[in-house]
Each structure stands twice: as structure tokens, then as C-alpha cells.
Amino acid sequence: xxxxxxxxxxxxxxxxxxxxxxxxxxxxxxxxxxxxxxxxxxxxxxxxxxxxxxxxxxxxxxxxxxxxxxxxxxxxxxxxxxxxxxxxxxxxxxxxxxxxxxxxxxxxxxxxxxxxxxxxxxxxxxxxxxxxxxxxxxxxxxxxxxxxxxxxxxxxxxxxxxxxxxxxxxxxxxxxxxxxxxxxxxxxxxxxxxxxxxxxxxxxxxxxxxxxxxxxxxxxxxxxxxxxxxxxxxxxxxxxxxxxxxxxxxxxxxxxxxxxxxxxxxxxxxxxxxxxxxxx
Ligand SMILES: [Zn+2]
Numbered sequence: 039x040x041x042x043x044x045x046x047x048x049x050x051x052x053x054x055x056x057x058x059x060x061x062x063x064x065x066x067x068x069x070x071x072x073x074x075x076x077x078x079x080x081x082x083x084x085x086x087x088x089x090x091x092x093x094x095x096x097x098x099x100x101x102x103x104x105x106x107x108x109x110x111x112x113x114x115x116x117x118x119x120x121x122x123x124x125x126x127x128x129x130x131x132x133x134x135x136x137x138x139x140x141x142x143x144x145x146x147x148x149x150x151x152x153x154x155x156x157x158x159x160x161x162x163x164x165x166x167x168x169x170x171x172x173x174x175x176x177x178x179x180x181x182x183x184x185x186x187x188x189x190x191x192x193x194x195x196x197x198x199x200x201x202x203x204x205x206x207x208x209x210x211x212x213x214x215x216x217x218x219x220x221x222x223x224x225x226x227x228x229x230x231x232x233x234x235x236x237x238x239x240x241x242x243x244x245x246x247x248x249x250x251x252x253x254x255x256x257x258x259x260x261x262x263x264x265x266x267x268x269x270x271x272x273x274x275x276x277x278x279x280x281x282x283x284x285x286x287x288x289x290x291x292x293x294x295x296x297x298x299x300x301x302x303x304x305x306x307x308x309x310x311x312x313x314x315x316x317x318x
Contacts, residue, residue: 040083040165043137047090047126052185055123058086058137065102065139067113077105080157081140083165086119087173088126088133093180093296095173098122098135099166099244100186104142107151111139115187117262122185132177134170143167143185143244161243174250180296181209182252184245190258192237194229195222199254201242209253222261 045054067075088096101119103111119135126133141158143166148156158164173179188197198216200210210226217224228238245252 040085040169041137042085042087042091042169044087047088047133050088050123050127053245055120058119058123058135061137062101062114062119063134065114066116067103067111068276069113075103075111075139077109077151077154077156078109079154079212081105081165082138083140083169084136084138085166085169086133086135087169088131088135089121089177090126090129090131090133092129093178094129094131095170095177095179095182096122096125096131096133097166097170097182097184097244098133098186099140099143099184103139104136105140105156105246106142107146107148107156110150112142115185115262116259118187118257120183121257121262125183127147132173132179134166134173136166140164140166144171145241145243159246167244167247170244170248174248180250182248184242184248184252184254186254186256187262188256188258190247190260191232192229192258193223193232193234194225195258195261197229197239197256198223198224198226199239199242199245199256200227201240201246201254209251213253213255226289 055215065075097116098115098121100112100115101122102114104114122133122135125131129303141156141164143161143164146158146164147159161167174182196216198210198213214224215230216225228236230236239254239256242254245254
């Protein structure tokens with residue numbers, strides 16, 4: 039059983055964010071990490087679950103190092119947990135954040151590891167996915183936004199991933215447009231390196247497998263950075279402005295859209311998304 043820490047979105051304070059930050063940073067590794075954190079067969083799963091009133095779920099599965107079935111863990115997407123907490127706080131949304139290293143729900147290469155093979159075979163067996171599915175069902179979540187980090191070596195500052203995601207046409211263009219309006223150069227599904235080489239985003243197993251509409255958003259480090267000195271007196275203003283202006287507005291648009299859909303909806307069963315999936 040996974041250990042779950044719960045908090046209401048409206049109860050998240052700066053002190054609480056600092057406390058979570060301290061816990062999570064104990065596990066952080068760098069790109070040149072020698073790999074003493076060996077992959078395990080299974081993990082002591084621990085998550086922060088944020089409870090909100092608005093039926094959206096914001097996730098940060100890569101807040102900590104994660105196991106992709108390869109011979110060492112992949113480093114974390116720094117500070118994505120902060121984005122999730124801040125978006126939840128500002129939209130009264132639900133959130134799920136990994137607090138300890140875990141099996142990656144997003145990209146698994148289980149055949150690569152010959153020694154100490156993992157017990158999970160695919161996304162749907164990974165604990166983070168199962169917890170997210172539980173939250174989606176028990177809290178009637180209608181939309182998932184999966185937050186990730188992206189290197190700073192690309193032309194764009196954010197990429198919205200729609201790979202197989204349900205409801206993608208409804209949200210991807212709007213999110214891109216809104217991020218762009220706020221000065222964040224954003225593209226959908228691919229970007230280019232600084233020398234113009236095309237880079238496709240091929241991940242997204244998590245968003246693809248969950249049965250509600252969802253998008254994966256990759257955000258470059260510049261828009262996620264936050265140093266400890268600034269943190270002790272509150273998060274940097276520019277950082278706060280970024281998610282407030284981008285995601286808050288996007289979630290307001292989302293709520294409006296859901297309201298409109300509610301007006302014309304006859305079938306309230308969640309299987310409606312399966313019908314949509316077969317059309318994509
Ligand atoms: Zn990631």
C-alpha cells in the first residue's frame with residue numbers, strides 16, 4: 039500500500055510547500071549521478087494527494103528520480119511539484135505528487151533490465167497510475183494535466199504533448215495559445231533544438247492510458263527554477279506570475295467548457311471518453 043499524505047488545496051501554505059520541498063529534495067540526483075540509487079524490483083511508494091473542489095487532477099510523477107526499467111534511475115524534473123501545488127492552490131484543483139523514487143508511469147522499458155527485473159510490466163501496473171486512477175474515479179475528475187520538465191536546449195519554452203490523449207483537440211490549442219499570450223513560446227508535440235533539429239515528444243503513456251481527457255505539459259527549467267534563498271521569503275514573483283497567468287486562466291476556460299458540455303450532456307457515464315478515444 040502506498041503511503042498517502044493528504045491536504046486540502048485551500049490549506050496549502052508557503053510553510054507546507056517548504057516542508058514538502060525538503061522531503062522531496064532528499065532524493066534529488068543530477069545528470070552525472072554515478073547511479074548508487076540502483077533500480078529496485080518494487081518501490082516504497084509515497085505520494086502527496088491534494089484535495090480540491092474543481093474536477094481537475096494535476097500531477098507530477100517525475101518530482102523525484104524515476105525507474106524506467108533501465109540500469110539506473112532517471113533524474114527528477116526539478117520543481118514540478120511546486121507547479122502542481124501552486125496550480126492546485128490557485129484553481130482549487132486536485133493533485134498527485136510523487137514524494138519518493140518510483141516506477142515511471144510514463145515510459146517503461148522493462149525488457150532492458152536483465153538483472154533484478156521489475157515486477158511491473160506496463161503503465162497500468164505502476165502504483166502512481168493506480169493511485170491516479172483511484173483519484174479520478176473517487177473524485178469524479180474530468181481533466182488531467184501532467185506536468186513535466188524539459189531541458190533548456192530547445193527553441194520552445196514549453197511543449198504540450200497530445201500523444202494519444204483523449205479530448206486533445208479541445209485543450210491543446212487553447213493551452214498553447216494561452217501560454218504564448220503570456221510570453222511562453224509553446225508548441226504541440228514537437229519542438230526544435232537550438233540548431234534547428236526536430237525533436238518529437240514520444241512519451242505520455244500515463245495520459246494515454248488514463249480514461250479521461252488529459253494533456254502532458256513539458257516546461258523548461260527557466261520557468262521552474264526557484265532557489266532556496268528566495269523560497270525562504272516566498273517563491274519568486276516571476277515564477278508565481280507564470281503559472282497564475284497561464285494555468286489559472288486555462289482552468290477558468292476549462293470550467294467554462296465543462297459547464298457548456300454539462301448543458302448538452304445526456305450520457306454521464308465515464309465510458310464516453312472511450313468512444314472519443316476510438317475516434318482519435
Ligand atoms: Zn518528466
